[in-house]
Amino acid sequence: MALESPKSDGEKRSRTVIRVDAKSGDMPEIEFSDPVKKADQWAWVVSTLVTMALFFIGAFFVGEVLFSAIVAAAAGIGVQFLLPYLASMMVPAEERVSIEDHPSASNYHHGAVGAALIIASLSAFGVMFARPDSNVGLWAGGIVFAVSYFALSSILPRR
Secondary structure (H helix, E strand, C coil): CEEEEECCCCCEEEEECCCCCCCCCCCCCCCCCHHHHHHHHHHHHHHHHHHHHHHHHHHHHHCCHHHHHHHHHHHHHHHHHHHHHHHHHHCCCCCCCCHHHCCCCCCCCHHHHHHHHHHHHHHHHHHHHHCCCHHHHHHHHHHHHHHHHHHHHHHCCCC
16 A cells, blocks of 8 residues: 655655555464563563663773663663563473564564673673773674674574
């Protein structure tokens, strides 16, 4: 379905609207188990607490506020990805719905991303303690993230 919207010079421009369900126009409903829903709700709380704790610990011990904010945010995002993944792995295989089956989820390994972000954040803090240079710490964290993600995505189950 194309909609017309006027340009500033009087011409008309079209844009495409994609509907997943032609009858209702809604996204298809995928039902996750209760433990996964609960883990997703708690992941927000836990990730916020992890982010705040790592930020304050890092800012106190490292002394670099911006570095601590970046690394703590990465760890918090990692927790946000990892907790629902771990909860979905606890559901019996025959009842399990993969997070990747949700229409808004992209095609990457959610558990590997979460774990790799946490590992990379802790590694970046470790490098920063050993060599107090935030650029070196961030580069090391990025490299550890890439290596960890590719290693974990081949080791951890997707469903």
